[in-house]
Amino acid sequence: MSQSETIFSPEGLLSEHLDNFRYRPQQQHMSARVESALEQRSQLIIEAGTGVGKTFAYLVPALLSRQKVVISTGTRHLQDQLYFKDLPAVLDIVKTPVSTALLKGRANYLCVHRLEHHVPRTRLNTGRSAKKIQTIRDWSHVTRTGEIAEVNSIGEGDPVWPAVTSTVENCLGSECPSYQDCHVFKARRKAQKADVVIVNHHLFFSDLTLKQEGFGELLPQADACILDEAHQLPELASDFLATTTSSRQLRNLGEDVIAAQLEEAPESGEIRELVSAVQKATADFLLALAGCKERTQWHEAVASAEVRDRFEGLRLSLDQLSGELSALSDRGKVLARCQERCDKLVEHLQQFSGEQDDWVNWVESLEKGFRLHSTPLVIADLFQALIRDYRCSWIFTSATLTMNAQFDHFQQQLGLADAETLMLDSPFDFEASARLFLPDIAAEPGSDDYSRLVLDAVLPVLHANRGRAFLLFSSHRALRLAADFLQEENEFNLLVQGEAPRRELLERFVKTERAVLLGASSFWEGVDIRGSALSCVVIDKLPFAAPDDPVLAGRLQALRESGENPFRFYQLPQAVIALKQGVGRLIRDEDDYGVVVICDPRLTTRAYGKSFINSLPGMLRTSSPDEVINFLDQQESRHEVSCN
Ligand code: SF4
Numbered sequence: 001m002s003q004s005e006t007i008f009s010p011e012g013l014l015s016e017h018l019d020n021f022r023y024r025p026q027q028q029h030m031s032a033r034v035e036s037a038l039e040q041r042s043q044l045i046i047e048a049g050t051g052v053g054k055t056f057a058y059l060v061p062a063l064l065s066r067q068k069v070v071i072s073t074g075t076r077h078l079q080d081q082l083y084f085k086d087l088p089a090v091l092d093i094v095k096t097p098v099s100t101a102l103l104k105g106r107a108n109y110l111c112v113h114r115l116e117h118h119v120p121r122t123r124l125n126t127g128r129s130a131k132k133i134q135t136i137r138d139w140s141h142v143t144r145t146g147e148i149a150e151v152n153s154i155g156e157g158d159p160v161w162p163a164v165t166s167t168v169e170n171c172l173g174s175e176c177p178s179y180q181d182c183h184v185f186k187a188r189r190k191a192q193k194a195d196v197v198i199v200n201h202h203l204f205f206s207d208l209t210l211k212q213e214g215f216g217e218l219l220p221q222a223d224a225c226i227l228d229e230a231h232q233l234p235e236l237a238s239d240f241l242a243t244t245t246s247s248r249q250l251r252n253l254g255e256d257v258i259a260a261q262l263e264e265a266p267e268s269g270e271i272r273e274l275v276s277a278v279q280k281a282t283a284d285f286l287l288a289l290a291g292c293k294e295r296t297q298w299h300e301a302v303a304s305a306e307v308r309d310r311f312e313g314l315r316l317s318l319d320q321l322s323g324e325l326s327a328l329s330d331r332g333k334v335l336a337r338c339q340e341r342c343d344k345l346v347e348h349l350q351q352f353s354g355e356q357d358d359w360v361n362w363v364e365s366l367e368k369g370f371r372l373h374s375t376p377l378v379i380a381d382l383f384q385a386l387i388r389d390y391r392c393s394w395i396f397t398s399a400t401l402t403m404n405a406q407f408d409h410f411q412q413q414l415g416l417a418d419a420e421t422l423m424l425d426s427p428f429d430f431e432a433s434a435r436l437f438l439p440d441i442a443a444e445p446g447s448d449d450y451s452r453l454v455l456d457a458v459l460p461v462l463h464a465n466r467g468r469a470f471l472l473f474s475s476h477r478a479l480r481l482a483a484d485f486l487q488e489e490n491e492f493n494l495l496v497q498g499e500a501p502r503r504e505l506l507e508r509f510v511k512t513e514r515a516v517l518l519g520a521s522s523f524w525e526g527v528d529i530r531g532s533a534l535s536c537v538v539i540d541k542l543p544f545a546a547p548d549d550p551v552l553a554g555r556l557q558a559l560r561e562s563g564e565n566p567f568r569f570y571q572l573p574q575a576v577i578a579l580k581q582g583v584g585r586l587i588r589d590e591d592d593y594g595v596v597v598i599c600d601p602r603l604t605t606r607a608y609g610k611s612f613i614n615s616l617p618g619m620l621r622t623s624s625p626d627e628v629i630n631f632l633d634q635q636e637s638r639h640e641v642s643c644n
Helices: 001-007 015-019 026-039 052-066 078-093 112-121 128-143 183-193 201-209 230-240 247-264 271-291 306-330 335-352 380-388 408-414 450-464 476-489 502-511 550-561 566-583 609-615 625-643
Strands: 043-048 069-071 099-104 194-202 224-227 243-246 295-297 359-365 371-375 393-398 422-423 432-438 469-472 494-498 515-519 537-538 594-598 619-623
Touching: 001 026, 001 052, 015 078, 026 043, 026 052, 026 393, 026 422, 043 052, 052 069, 052 099, 052 393, 052 625, 069 078, 069 201, 078 099, 078 194, 078 247, 078 271, 099 183, 112 128, 112 247, 112 450, 128 469, 183 271, 194 201, 201 224, 201 230, 201 380, 201 625, 224 469, 230 371, 230 502, 243 335, 247 271, 247 306, 247 335, 247 594, 271 306, 271 359, 306 335, 335 371, 359 550, 380 408, 393 609, 408 566, 432 609, 450 469, 450 537, 450 594, 476 494, 476 515, 494 502, 502 515, 537 566, 566 594, 566 609, 594 625
Parallel strands: 043 393, 043 422, 069 194, 069 224, 099 194, 224 393, 432 594, 432 619, 469 515, 469 537, 494 515, 537 594
Antiparallel strands: 243 371, 295 359, 359 371
16 A cells, blocks of 8 residues: 555544544545656546545645645635645644745735836826825835735725736846845745745746746746646636737836836937827727627638728837837836837737738727737647656646546647546435436527526426525526526525625625525636535536637637537537536535536437536436425435434
8 A cells, every 4th residue: 555545544644633534435546646646757637526535635645755846726715725724734644844835926926126116107106096005115114925915905906006016028037126125036936945836827827838037937846746627727728828919018018118218218208109109009909999899810800991900000100119119228127128028019919910820819809908819729739848848747637627537638638648547436425415407498598588498497496495506607698687587586685796706705605595696607616615505506508618709719610620520529528527517516515415407408409418417427317396306305304304
């Protein structure tokens, strides 16, 4: 038996120290495989169903290995949970002398250089913002970490923060006069010295893709990288490998050029006119985009002569600014950095003049701005090229990576064909504790009366269950229709996505009687509500992504051209994994029970429906609402008895 297996055994260290420890062979198996992958520096992909206890299963061997390990997870919230809760708990048990660090993205740390040199050149020194800047200034003298979350009186989304935090573009790196006092640099140095570093995927990809940041990298020193919530990686990799130019970047560049000119080249005021020309061209281009959809492929957007002309105007004005900046770049570090930024933007806009194989150019039209993106259609080779140089072990884990018990889709997306795989079912007894309710709905999704029929089918279950339900939608339109309908019913306490922050909605859901939460996108995953507060999850339709999304449309087209079936190869596995995430909200603990309702009739009428059903936990199926209501009654009685 390996060291980890012993620790996870029924008489092992965990059982000795944890009151709520339950022996799970799946967890023991996972820890042994992680231990072996760490020893052999191999690549391992693990799907661990809900309740396996995957966090402990990788933390124990990681800490015992005495290797330098980078652990990355999906969100800052999960990162905090890992660092402040799980990691100390495991360290307390295995008692290995290991140093740890939590590292966040640069936007979480004060930039002392910008506070001193950029802010005085902005309007933030006047009016209401001046008080906030003073608060930040006072705090800057006493903070040790520079983590802006320490300033409770200024909210996370406050507009002053971008002025006093850095971006990759405006950071001066090792050229910065404040480099030795830089909080980002200090946090990174601490992380580089630590044995175990906890990061999130955004930071992980920044490190992987932006080696030139000037802060040294974490990954070359790592012996192992463990990536939790790995189902998110293909999309994140795609975003990070994309190049983006936004109206905000153009605006920020203009502000930084003016501030730098005043400080480093005060007599060269003529550059201000070029900055104004870029700002005007940016505004004109934004106006020209008014007729475009929110996300449009570039070749569709430039069908409009106005978009084409305004874009050309923007490109030329930026070119001229770049020329002038190059003449001034030897006047100071900030002007030199501005020139580099401007050149990168010019270079990116040039890519929009023609089509590139394997990339899709597209434009995102926002309320007050735009973003121009160039996104790779295939990321496998690019991702492989990024990780190939690091001779460490790579462990990818999540509760949702397979379709029909196969890892093919995940492996193909990230180019991990040679990685070992391990699939571990949930230890929970889904057959006893859950039902899959497939109501008879005599309409196809998309038809006019579909939403109404879905709610008619679901209402008896919601009544019988006294709410305590999540209604998960694939579109905001369907969510709104359902919210209006349920409002008229006046039977439930509705919590609707968008009407309050996500965290607040979830807190209210747990505390409120007869609560029904209606959510789209962000509620499909990362929600962990245990106990009887949530015993019904309703999914209105199979979560196929909208095929008119420019990146998806580009990918489907490329697959078609290469002779693949885009539906089977891409859309279906993506939707299966998304559905597994949604269904995974229901049973979070051994004592949980409940019903998953999937309203989409295609689950049983289309051949591909089997791929969804086969990929879900083994729940008994029914299309009888009475059966479901009886089941919920029985479970509730059983639960009350066991609680008393
Ligand atoms: S190195 Fe970058 S982040 Fe650090 S103080 Fe200087 S500009 Fe700010």
